[in-house]
Amino acid sequence: MSPRLRLLAGNGGRYLLLCAMVVVSLGPFAWQLLTSLKGAQEPIYGADATWLPQHPTLANYATVADTVPVWRYAGNSLIVAVANVVTNCLFGAMAGYALARMRFRGRGAVFAAVLAGLVVPFEVIMVSVFLTIKGIGLVDTLAGVLLPGAITGLSIMVLRTGFLALPREIEEAAVIDGAGEWSRFWRVALPSVRGSLAVVAVFSFLFAWDDFLWPLIVLKDPDNYTLTIGLQYLSGTFTNDQRTIAAGTMIAVLPLIIVFLGLQRLFFRGVGEGGVKG
Template identity: 80%
Template sequence: MRRHGPVALRYVLLLVMAVLLVGPFAWQLLTSLKGTAEPIYGPDVTWLPQDPTLGNFAKVAEVIPVWRYIANSAMVATASVLTNCLLGAMAGYALARMRFRGRGAVFAAVLASLVVPFEVIMVNVFLTVRSLGLVDTLLGVLLPGAVSGLSILVMRTAFLALPREVEEAASIDGAGEWARFWKVALPSVRGSLAVVGVFSFLFAWDDFLWPLIVLKNPDNFTLTVGLQYLSGTFTNDQRVVAAGTMIAVLPLMAVFFALQRLFFRGVGEGGVKG
């Protein structure tokens, strides 16, 4: 009984956590499928849609140019994945393998960037973007997140975990620093690249505050900024708002499930050596 008690308690805690995490998402999904005749609040609320419909999703497309917003978000998120993977890997490799003056200071600056909230430097970042003439452009949205301290840290940890013998063998064969990085080290940390890619896509796709500040032209809005108009137009129809939320969330889930095997492999790579 002593052994079964803690095990049962763990399962109960896991079940409670699952309900807390999945419950809001499930409620939004079910609400987005309900028709106008079905209540979503009050004592007569129905938990499951009695007559499921996709009409709420069609209403979202009627009110806002949702496909344009999805395309804008996809461009920013895809570019963020590419820049974070490439630049993060290059910086991480340099900090893990190369010897140069000031390496410790650079690494300390990378760590410091992880604890400084973006809101603290947001004004300075905006002034920089404005001076470059990138206000109201998707490039201006991308630039501050083109490479993050987290991406550099993850890749540095992955490269530190690689045996040096592999790179030394390539060096004996005449491979230079760039060849060792591109052809030997980088293919060996694909799991960590997946971790960086997933996080980069999530942060770029889900970002709201920075695109709201930078973008002025509605044609350039990302999805998270464009969806705010649903609340103003359909103030009393939370079914349409829930449908818009699902449109924003489903791509994140699709990317994660597509890369989950590499993602968890990368988590394991990063835990081998700090």
């Protein structure tokens, strides 16, 4: 085989593999989106079913809103997710800066504890966390949902990596100008890790918005349900109406897409910063 044919064959194999990955990853999402737009008379399964809706309609989304208070649930999820982003970015940045730029006794032990927190699954400590939340009176509150994820080891490690990449000369110049520790953190270090902050923001929002098990355990009052919990009513009430369930799924996914698209430039910049440092 000539080098040109070998090159074409190699590229063809790569493109086929890429197409297969796209189908596997985006296929279920596309099916759910198209199903949510199908009318009540259009088949979903069987030989007569088609991928594209013959008569697209938004009636399924209206059915979701009429069946459950989806906007209240979405508001509760938004409160928890946004608060999770703020706390992880702020406190994660403080902890990451301390571990990366400050010298203090016990820093190695703190760093080891953060790493250990990344390894231990939440399910292992879930009972202890629930008893703690119950002890401080936060059961059946959005604060009880937020608190366990208010700052994570992943956020600290991502931001620590970003601060480690900050040139020492910049910090020394700030010291010469008379900047204190807090001023160096807030005015010099923090603006330099905007990419890492975007990574933390995206992951924090994603984890908080998609969380199902912990809100299910903590929340009792339906008025406090987050979106992932509230949409389970659709499966029970409309077990055979896959169109309504698909519409509810799209409502839950849309904010994630908006957040990622809004922060994608900074997100990939932050991923690149961590990769260069690593």
